[in-house]
Amino acid sequence: MIRVGQGVDVHPFKEGRPLVLGGVTIPHDRGLDGHSDADAVIHALCDALLGTLALGDIGHHFPPSDPRYKGKDSRFFLREVAGLLRSRGYSPHQVDITILAERPRISPHIPAMTAELAACLGIAGGDVSIKATTTERMGFTGREEGIAVWAVATVGKMASP
Numbered sequence: 833m834i835r836v837g838q839g840v841d842v843h844p845f846k847e848g849r850p851l852v853l854g855g856v857t858i859p860h861d862r863g864l865d866g867h868s869d870a871d872a873v874i875h876a877l878c879d880a881l882l883g884t885l886a887l888g889d890i891g892h893h894f895p896p897s898d899p900r901y902k903g904k905d906s907r908f909f910l911r912e913v914a915g916l917l918r919s920r921g922y923s924p925h926q927v928d929i930t931i932l933a934e935r936p937r938i939s940p941h942i943p944a945m946t947a948e949l950a951a952c953l954g955i956a957g958g959d960v961s962i963k964a965t966t967t968e969r970m971g972f973t974g975r976e977e978g979i980a981v982w983a984v985a986t987v988g989k990m991a992s993p
């Protein structure tokens with residue numbers, strides 16, 4: 833049986849922090865603020881994956897009040913979420929992600945991000961779709977106050993051993 837989940841994450845820009853998206857550090861004059869490395873791509877994807885089995889959200893599993901997650905590489909959260917799904921008999925099948933950002937240009941980094949996410953999830957690169965769009969200078973992303981990410985994921989029941 834196939835199940836579907838969706839997730840959204842938003843982080844504000846902050847000067848003096850690296851910009852990490854999809855497990856990749858992207859050259860830019862500022863990064864995203866957050867308790868972890870603030871990788872909004874991975875956070876939205878974790879929420880989509882958790883949504884497939886109605887398992888709550890990333891903050892429920894990895895509370896921002898927990899000092900263990902301060903500055904944490906978000907690939908850790910993604911691997912943990914994939915493991916949680918597998919422990920319940922489901923594996924990630926396919927993900928589709930849209931990044932809303934006026935700047936920087938995301939498209940040159942999509943191949944590296946795709947490889948990172950596929951490796952964390954144990955799926956083929958062809959099952960990871962990442963897209964980017966500006967919001968034509970409108971709204972908080974258009975004013976470059978932050979970045980927003982939407983993600984959809986499907987998971988499937990694993991064959992019994």
Ligand SMILES: Nc1ccn([C@@H]2O[C@H](COP(=O)(O)O)[C@@H](O)[C@H]2O)c(=O)n1
Nearest residue numbers: 933934935936937938939964965966967
């Ligand atoms: N931060 C971004 C935003 C967009 N792109 C790429 O540019 C194309 C055109 O974007 P529009 O917002 O004008 O539709 C889009 O198809 C993306 O491939 C990008 O790389 N980085």
Ligand SMILES: C[C@@]1(CO)OP(=O)(O)OP(=O)(O)OC[C@H]1O
Nearest residue numbers: 866867868890891894895896901
């Ligand atoms: C990732 C966590 C980890 O403490 O913190 P943040 O980096 O602030 O990111 P957010 O998207 O607010 O999700 C909540 C937390 O799980």
